[in-house]
Each structure stands twice: as C-alpha cells, then as structure tokens.
Amino acid sequence: MSAVLLPEAIHQDLWRGNQLARARSRVVECGDTGLARELPGGGWPRGALTDLLVQQTGCGELRLLRPALAQLASKPVVMLQPPHNLQPTAFAWWGLDPANLMTVKAPRTADALWAAEQILRAGTCGALLFWQNHVRPESLRRLHLAAQASESLFFMLRPLATTRDASPAPLRIAIRAATDGVDIQFLKRRGPARDEPLFVALTPSPILNVKRNAIVDRRPSAVVVPRSVPAEVVA
Amino acid sequence: MLEKERVIASDAAARAAGVCIGMRRGGVLTLAPTTLMRDRDGAAEVNAVREVATGLLNLSPQVVIAEESTVLVDVSASLRLFGGIRSLRRIARRVADAIGVSATISVAPTGQAAWLLARYRGGAHLSHDSLGRGLARLPVNLPPPARRHLDWLTGIGCETVGQLMRLPRAGLKKRCGTALLDLLDRASGDAPEVYEWFETPPTFQARVELPDRIEHAEACLFAARRLVVQLTGWLSQKQLAVTRIVLRLEHERGRDAIAPTTIEVSLAEPTWREDHLVRLLKERLTRVELAAAVIALQLAVQEVREAEAASDSLFPEPGGTASDHARLLELLVARLGPENVLRPAPVADHRPEVAARWVSVTDKTKYVAPATDTPRPTWLLEAPIKLLMRSERPFYGTPLRTVSSGERVEAGWFQGEPVTRDYFVAVGDDHICYWIFRERIGAVDDDEPRWFLHGMFG
Numbered sequence: 001m002s003a004v005l006l007p008e009a010i011h012q013d014l015w016r017g018n019q020l021a022r023a024r025s026r027v028v029e030c031g032d033t034g035l036a037r038e039l040p041g042g043g044w045p046r047g048a049l050t051d052l053l054v055q056q057t058g059c060g061e062l063r064l065l066r067p068a069l070a071q072l073a074s075k076p077v078v079m080l081q082p083p084h085n086l087q088p089t090a091f092a093w094w095g096l097d098p099a100n101l102m103t104v105k106a107p108r109t110a111d112a113l114w115a116a117e118q119i120l121r122a123g124t125c126g127a128l129l130f131w132q133n134h135v136r137p138e139s140l141r142r143l144h145l146a147a148q149a150s151e152s153l154f155f156m157l158r159p160l161a162t163t164r165d166a167s168p169a170p171l172r173i174a175i176r177a178a179t180d181g182v183d184i185q186f187l188k189r190r191g192p193a194r195d196e197p198l199f200v201a202l203t204p205s206p207i208l209n210v211k212r213n214a215i216v217d218r219r220p221s222a223v224v225v226p227r228s229v230p231a232e233v234v235a
Numbered sequence: 236m237l238e239k240e241r242v243i244a245s246d247a248a249a250r251a252a253g254v255c256i257g258m259r260r261g262g263v264l265t266l267a268p269t270t271l272m273r274d275r276d277g278a279a280e281v282n283a284v285r286e287v288a289t290g291l292l293n294l295s296p297q298v299v300i301a302e303e304s305t306v307l308v309d310v311s312a313s314l315r316l317f318g319g320i321r322s323l324r325r326i327a328r329r330v331a332d333a334i335g336v337s338a339t340i341s342v343a344p345t346g347q348a349a350w351l352l353a354r355y356r357g358g359a360h361l362s363h364d365s366l367g368r369g370l371a372r373l374p375v376n377l378p379p380p381a382r383r384h385l386d387w388l389t390g391i392g393c394e395t396v397g398q399l400m401r402l403p404r405a406g407l408k409k410r411c412g413t414a415l416l417d418l419l420d421r422a423s424g425d426a427p428e429v430y431e432w433f434e435t436p437p438t439f440q441a442r443v444e445l446p447d448r449i450e451h452a453e454a455c456l457f458a459a460r461r462l463v464v465q466l467t468g469w470l471s472q473k474q475l476a477v478t479r480i481v482l483r484l485e486h487e488r489g490r491d492a493i494a495p496t497t498i499e500v501s502l503a504e505p506t507w508r509e510d511h512l513v514r515l516l517k518e519r520l521t522r523v524e525l526a527a528a529v530i531a532l533q534l535a536v537q538e539v540r541e542a543e544a545a546s547d548s549l550f551p552e553p554g555g556t557a558s559d560h561a562r563l564l565e566l567l568v569a570r571l572g573p574e575n576v577l578r579p580a581p582v583a584d585h586r587p588e589v590a591a592r593w594v595s596v597t598d599k600t601k602y603v604a605p606a607t608d609t610p611r612p613t614w615l616l617e618a619p620i621k622l623l624m625r626s627e628r629p630f631y632g633t634p635l636r637t638v639s640s641g642e643r644v645e646a647g648w649f650q651g652e653p654v655t656r657d658y659f660v661a662v663g664d665d666h667i668c669y670w671i672f673r674e675r676i677g678a679v680d681d682d683e684p685r686w687f688l689h690g691m692f693g
Contacts, residue, residue, distance in 0.1 A: 058691025059667050062613050076560065084614040084691070087591040088579035089605045091613075099602055103577040103593055104567060115567055124560035177666040206612065206668040206692040207638045207660050 021190035028153055031067020035200050040171070040190040044068050046151050049144040051172040053160045053187070057083045059177040061157060063202040064184075066094055068127070068153060075126025075152075078102045078119055081112050083131055094204065100126075113139050116146075123150035131157045137166050144168045163187060180205060238275040280304060283336055286441070286461070288433050290330040292468035293509075294323060298433040299346070302379070305353055307346045307430070320359065333464040335457075343369075346428050347421040351377055351396070363424060370422060371397025380415040439469045439536040448487055448528035452520045455484060455529055459516050462534035467509045470542070476505030479538040482516060484523075485531040493527050500569070503597070504561035505540045511562055518569035564596050573597045581605035585646040586654050587689065591615050612670040613693030622671065622686040629671060629686035635661035637671075644672075658689070668692045 007014040008022075015021050020040045027043030029036065036042045044050060044065075054061045069077055077100055079086060088098035104119075106112035109132070116130050120143065130143075135156070147154040160174060172188040176197070183197040237243065242258045252267035263270050288298050288306045294317065297309035310323055317323050324340055331338035341352035342359040343366055352358055355373050360366040373396040375381055375388050381399065387410070393399055399407075400419055408416055420426035441462045449455055459482060470477060479501045486493040498519050506512065567576045577593040580600045584590045594600050622629040629635045641657040656672040663669065670690035 055665070056667065058612070058614055058669070058693055060693070062693030082614075084616055085591055085593070086579075087587060087611045087613060087615050087690070088581045089587075089590055089609050089611040090693075092581075092605045092607045093610050095607070098579045098581065098605060101579050102596070103579075104571065105575040105577070106571055107575070111571060115571060118563060118566055122559060122563040124556075124563055179666050204610070206610070206670075207662075 015190070018192045020192070026151075028068045028071055031070075032200050034198060035184065038186065038189075038194065038198055044153055044155075045171060046153055047148050048154065048171070049140065049147050049167075049169040050153075050155050051167050051169040051187075052155050052157050053163055053172065053174045054157055055160055055174075055176045059175060060182040060202050061175055063094075063204075064175065064182055064200065065127075065129075065155065066096070066202075070094075070096055072100075072126030072153070074100060076100050076102055076124065077127045078104055078125050078129070080104045080116055080119070080128060080130040081106060081132060082129075109134075113143070116143055120146040120150050120152065120154060123152060125152050127153035127155070129155050129157060133159060133162070137168070141168045237272055243275065283334065286334050286465055287331060287336060287338070289435065289441075289465040289468045290334055291327060292433075292435065292472040293330065293464070294326060296432075296472045297430075299430045300433055301346075301350055303354065305350055307349060309346070320361070324359070330464055330468075333460050335461060345422055345424045346430065347418060348423070351422055367423065371395060371400070373397075375399050378415060378418050380411065380418060384411050435469050435472055439466060440533070441465050442531060442533040444531045445529060448530055450525065450528050452484070452523040452525050452529075453517075455532055456513075456517055456520055458532045459520070459534070460513055462532060463509055463512045463516065466512070466534060466536065467507055470507040470539070473539075474542050475539040476507045476542040477512075477536055477539050478502050478505045479536075480512070481535050481537055482519075483533040483535070484525070484529045485533065486525075486527040487530050489527060495533070496523060496525065496529075498523060499537075501597075502565060504558050504565070505542070506562070507542055511565075514566060515569045518566065522570070522572075568595075568597060578602075585644050587611060587615055587644075589647075612668075612690035614691040616689055616691075619672070619687035619689045622688055624683070624686070629661065629688075631663065631669060631671075631688055633664035635663055635669060635671065637661045638668075641673075643675075645675075656687075660692075 007016060008019065012022055020038075022041060026046045027039075027041040028046060029043045030039060052061055074097070079101065082103060082105075086101065086103060088101065091098040091101065102125075104115055106115055112130070112132060113135070116128060119125055119128050135158075140156070143154070143156075156169070163174065167188075169188070170190055172186075174185040174187055176183045176185070178199060181199055181201040183199055185197045186194050237260060240260055242254060242256055242263060245254045245256070249263075249267065249270055252270070254263050254266060254270065260272065263272065284300055284304050284306060288300050291298050291306055291308050295308050295310050295313045297312075299307040301307050308327070310320075313323065314320065317326060320342055324342065327340055328338070331340075339353050339357040341349050341357040342361065343349035343352055344361070344363060345366075348360070348366055348370060351373055352360065352369060354377055358369065360369040375394055375396060375398070376385050377396065378399075381388065388394075388399070393402065396419075400423075404416060417426060421428050443458050443461055445455070445458055462482075466477070466480070479499065482498040482500070484496040484498070486495060498516070500512075500515050500519060502515075564576060573595040576596050578596050578598075580592050580594040580598070580602060581604075582590050582592050583603070583606070590605070620631075622631055622635070624630065625634060637659040639660040641659050644654060644656045644658060647654040655675040657675060658670060658672045661669045661671045668691070669688055670692070671686055671688050674685045674687070
C-alpha cells in the first residue's frame, strides 16, 4: 500500500523509533560530522536542558563544546559553579574570545539554581554551563522549562554517578576520556538507542610540546648477537 | 475612625455590629467593646494624598491634588503610550494598592466630572452623552457649594444633580451663588477648567513609617515598594533615570540610639523601571541582617542621569539587548554578592595562577586580551596538589606518563615569591591529560624531585 502516509511526511515533529528526531533549526553545530550524524537535528539543541555526564573534570568536556561556543560569536557564556578556576589563556589559545566569559559562583545550591533560572529567563547569554552534583528532579524540570523559553545553549555537567537518576533532559550524554579525544555514549536521545560509544577526536590536543628527541632515546638499540649470523653467510 | 469624638468612617464588620456614622465613642463601645478606634490624622491624610499624586506621575506629568482627598490626572496624552483606558485604570489601581490606600477610580472627559464621579462611586464615562446621564444620577449633596442649601433643595424635591441642572439658571444663581453654577458648567464641559499642576521637589526623599515593628528585612519589601512607586513617578516627571539609591532602615530606639541600616544600590545601567528596582531591593533585603526591629523606611536618590528614551528596533534581536544583560548582572550581584559574579581580567605573567585573574563584574579594571600563543589547560587548581611517587613516577589515581617536553616557568622573584617550575603534560592510564610540574632541583633543599598537579585539560 503506497497510499499509506509515512509519519515523518505528516509533520516534522513525528519520527519513527529507528529514526533520529529532526529538530527545527534550533541547534548549534557541534563541529564534528560523526557526532552530528548521531545527534537529533545534527547539533547541540538550543532552548533545552542537555545533560553531560563526565567521567571527571578535565576529561575533554570543554573541548567537545568548543566548536559550539565558537559559533555563539560575541554572546556571553556563563560558567555557573565551575569546579576549578578557569584559565582565560586557554580559551584564547583555542581561538575564542575570553572577554565573553563569565563565572558565577553561588554559596548555596538554592542560590545556584536561582541564578541558573534568572540567566535562562533573561535569555541574554549564548550558553550556560552549570556544574552541579546533586539536583532534585523537580529543580531540573524547572530549569528545563526556563530553558525552553530562551534561545541559549544550556548544559548541566554532572558526574557519571548520576546516570541512573531521572532527568527531564531530552539529550543525555556520557563522556569518557580516550586517546586524542573522547568516547561518547548516548544515554538518552530522541532517536534509536545506541549502545556502542562514539569516538570524537578533539582539537587542539593538549600534548603540544612533543618530545621530539624522546623517540630517538627510547628506540631500543640493535642487539648485537654475533652468533645469530647464519652459518652459510659466514661460510 | 473618629473625628471630634464622632464616628466618620467604619468598616463592614463594624457596620454589621450596628455602628453608624455620627455615633459617639461611648455608643460604639456599648455596641461592640472590641472595636479598634483611631483618631483621624489630618497630616497623615495629606501625606498619603501627596504620595498617591507622586505615584500617579507615572501616568502623566499633569497631576492635580484636588479638594477632599482626590487626585486628578490628565491622561489624554498618555492613552496611546499605555495602551488604552483600561490598562491606565489598572496601573492607577496598582499605584493605589502599592501606596496602601483604597481608591475609587473614575474616568470622565472633564476633570470636574471625574471628581464628582470619584466622590460618589467611580465609573467610566467616556463620551459626553454618557457623562450627562452619569452626572444626572449623582446625589445633589455631592457638589460642595450645594451642601449649604441642601435643606432648600430637598424641600423643593430636587434630589439628583440632573434635577439640579434642570432648575432655571437665573434663580439658582440668585439663591445659591455663582460657585455652584460654575461647577456644573465645568463638569459638563461648558466652561473651561484651569488647574495648578502638582509640582515635585527637585530632589527625591521619601519616608514611610511602618504600622508595626518589623523583625525580618524581607517583610520591609511592601513598604519599600510604596517608596519605589513614588520614586518612579518622580523620575518619569523629571525625565530622569536613577543610578544610585539608598534605602535606610530606621531602627527602634532601645536604650541607645541605633544607626539606621543603609542599603545602597548602585546601578550600572540607569533605570526608571519599578519592577527592576523592586527586584533588586528584594534580593538585597534578603541578605540584610537586622540589628533591631525596623520602624521606618527612608528612600533617597543619590545620583540621577538624563533618561534616554527607549528605542524599539524594527527587528528586535532574539538574545535581548545589552541593557537586558546589564540588568541580569545587577540582579545576580544583588543576590550573590559582587565577589561571586566574575569576569576574566588576564594579566601578562608567566605564572599561571597570576595570569588567570578573575575580577568582579562591578570592577572597573580594563580588560587586556591574553596572548593567543600560549597553550594552557582550561582548569587550574586553586592550589597545586603534591603528587605521590610510585616507582619513580608521579602518581594520581594511576601512574602518570609525561608525553611532552618541559616548559620552564621562572618568575616572581621580583615579588619575593620565586617560582621555578618545569611544566609537563602527563597522561594517566585512563587517557586523561594532566598538567603537572616539577619543582626545579636545587630550588629547595631536597634531593627528591617533587611533582605537583596544577591543571587539567577540559
């Protein structure tokens, strides 16, 4: 029966279980073709809560977001409750302008949640990155609602231990470090389940001052074994 | 409410108990012994009317304080700005609620007619025809010049203003004087009206005494709102925007006089908007610790600037304007404190902990762009962590393997804190890169090289 309408032809918000959702242009490109193929809409969603569950701080989470942050141009980027100090020089090295960065620290969790909501409601920031270990699901839902009213990118960075907690985020990603990049596991997305992790190469590599002489030093010297010469050559 | 020992006003509960206008104090106490009785305070009434007039300056610069606690506002020029008569009435109602008075609001094409309607039950009569019908229904004792002749008027069966207007003018003039005729002419629009507009003082300072002692700073917000409404009225008449205001909380006088708690609000972006000022004051009030109970609030303006007219662009940017962002920053600073809302201010220094400087957004330090050719990790630890050594390798969870040649940082000797470090990038078994350094051998009297973890690559 060719007369049956395909669900994806009826409306762009409909998709089959084995397809990826096609968001309506409200995405920011993620800068990696392999990752873009696996993300619904082909990029990081604007106006929605995105959960990034990181193995530990420093496993490559900010370099993964670097292409997206570069596209926000001169919009402010707010780092809420960062776990350590940020070095502006690192952003300058990546080619981003550190003048747009802003760090907000909050003495209490309630203050941090309040600040996140205010930043999202004002909608003047290009991206909000929020580090918080324990958040109640109702607070997450509230933040997700606030994010829907704005056009900013909103990432919650939480430890891997919160994988099993409920979250209203339409996109949840676990990030683990790998050689020269990160392994990404899709915990939840609008699309088919994918169990095997996806490798995403990250640039620039932190290993910059490569040991050029180290390879020479470490090369094992040829072991001279006089007796190993075949007998016929000797003869 | 009593004046000269006679009841002049009462609430619904008192009326239900049988209290009538004109009763004596003793009579009221006999009927309802628990009644709260207050003496009329004329000065406070005049003050309240002035406060309402100041607040109503939000609607129009042409405000008159009329007799018998009535405020007239000429809104004919403000109709389009505020989006019609309904929203104007809503704003006027909000101002009255903020000041804390119960108001009757009326709208009419002439000021005198609006006054008469407001003195009776309020209501809106927008056209002259409907105004004529509305005026005709008013009781005859409403116009002040007619009250002296009330006995004569009721004697001839004249009970409404409509009947009064139908009486022959010449006879009415002879018996009641010209004042009554002039008033009726002004009300119906036949005679011109002349007003002396309300003048505001050149500086703004308002004070409100609280009805009770207040122990929590948050509870002062309703009174602060009353002051802010007046402030915005004053600002919009003067066409000014405020950049610094001071709210003083006056304390109850115990054995010693306590200096008032001062809350100073400085704004980066001049504002005249009530909601923004109230939100800022609310966040500041939640952070204030009170030394004693508060009995009065005082709001004073310290710095003003010429207000710039809001410009509406044809295609508004989706991300909001720069002033929206400035308002967001002010709000964050008000609640979290200026030391918690930071912007980068990198310093050209080789020591990473000095170079990565963050200052408050309220700080006026000039931003100097950092060098773009220095590779640095994103995260810098607050203090370097000394690493364990296992089999000649630094150890942090897993043994670390250095994968880069060293970068020597040697600086700070000019400030008495010499730093002599060799930085390396190291990789653990879990592929995470770390930024570690080794204190240079010879820098300290120690044979063992000491390794520290100082940063992580985000």
